[in-house]
Amino acid sequence: MAEIFKNIPEIKYEGPQSKNPFAFKYYDPDRIVMGKKMSEQLPFAMAWWHNLGANGVDMFGRGTIDKSFGASAEGTIEHAKAKVDAGIEFMKKLGIKYYCWHDVDLVPEDEDINVTNERLDIISDYILEKTAGTDIKCLWGTANMFSHPRFMNGAGSTNDVNVYCFAAAQVKKAIDITVKLGGKGYVFWGGREGYETLLNTRVKFEQENIANLMRMARDYGRSIGFKGTFLIEPKPKEPMKHQYDFDAATAIGFLKEYGLDKDFKMNIEANHATLAGHTFQHELRISRINDMLGSIDANQGDMMLGWDTDCFPSNVYDTTLAMYEIVKNGGLPVGINFDSKNRRPSNTYEDMFHAFILGMDSFAFGLLKAAEIIEDGRLEGFVDKKYSSFESELGQKIRRGETTLAELAEKASEMKNVATPVSGAQEYLEGVLNNILLN
Ligand code: XUL
Ligand code: CO
Secondary structure (H helix, E strand, O other), rough: OOOOOOOOOOOEEEEOOOOOOOOEEEOOOOOOEEEHHHHOOEEEEEEEHHHHHHHEEEOEOOOOOOOOOOOOOOOHHHHHHHHHHHHHHHHHHHOOOEEEEHHHOOOOOOOOOHHHHHHHHHHHHHHHHHHHHOEEEEEEEOOOOOHHHHHHHOOOOOOOHHHHHHHHHHHHHHHHHHHHHHOEEEEEEOOOOOOOHHHHHHHHHHHHHHHHHHHHHHHHHOOOOOOEEEEEEOOOOOOEEEOOOOOOHHHHHHHHHOOOOOEEEEEEHHHHHHHHOOOOOHHHHHHHHOOOOEEEEEEEEEOOOOOOOEEOOOOOHHHHHHHHHHHHHHOOOEEEEEEOOOOOOOOOOOHHHHHHHHHHHHHHHHHHHHHHHHOHHHHHHHHHHOHHHHHHHHHHHOOOOOEEEEEEHHHHHHHHHOOOOOOOOOOHHHHHHHHHEEE
């Protein structure tokens, strides 16, 4: 197989002083951080769609980078195989062990679903053949139920029972392929599971149908031996005006309502969090405290823009706070998928590598700083002290849920008044965080 990314070497760790554009400055895979290798703490994955598919096309213009990878025509099995070859070479050069995909990223979709499914069989055989003897594996798979016009009114939430059958068929095949490739997770991103206007929408009906689709997916997956994690990826809007999996709190409530919370967890994407008006850390925290943090889609939004820009993560303040939540979660059951794409004018193969070096270094730096925050102890020590009044006998009784309003009202009446609680000291804490980040 001919080398595709010629002139680009294997990317190695050289340390923060290195000026080599093709070296990691912080990601040192074998370095032990908090008792585990960095490569284990950071199970990075490549997104097939952005890295091997997206060619820079946008609403205003054509593609800017050629991603045929030597195939004579795009949209052919030959091209699908060239993408596999390119993807494997790319992952090997960066030391990335996982990849994520939608069914239609792997192969071109035919008008006949049976033909598409045969293509998926062929390409998954090819991936297995080409990854044999390497440590490259599937992180998660998913079905694209938002691009084809049949899904214009949704997939699980469609008004059309025949379209619902197609959604079920795609999910079934995508689970088959995920299991065949040894995937750790199966993702539902509700791209068109929402509405444009309530004037034409039965919300409860649509949500029940989505839940039923997820229940069937769970039952089918478990019946064919899938032991991994099902995931919901919340996003509040785009492409729909309102999407049902608005944020982690909403999606967790939905899973509990329909009895799916034992099999499903969250796949939290940074840019989706900001679209919901939350920080990335907020979404990770809400997932973590509910034992629902499964995986992340690593990227970042542009705060000047109100849409999903899927930039590669560069903001180390955010990656530090994200890694803090992940470390506190005891790691991620699934992994860290770069659902990120190069900017349209970054149109060379070199740019593809620079983007991943940036993202991997940003998360490695975040991991190192998260470990420092924990070892330093000032932030956590402050929080312990902030809530310490609840260590009293009364506080413990309240925590156990053993008090009544009348009893507490009686205490308040005896006390007559109460002073303001201890300071929240936000500026001090932000200074501590900066001190850790900048030293
Ligand atoms: C879209 C998005 C998707 C999912 C998988 O915003 O994030 O690519 O990650 O369908
Ligand atoms: Co995503």
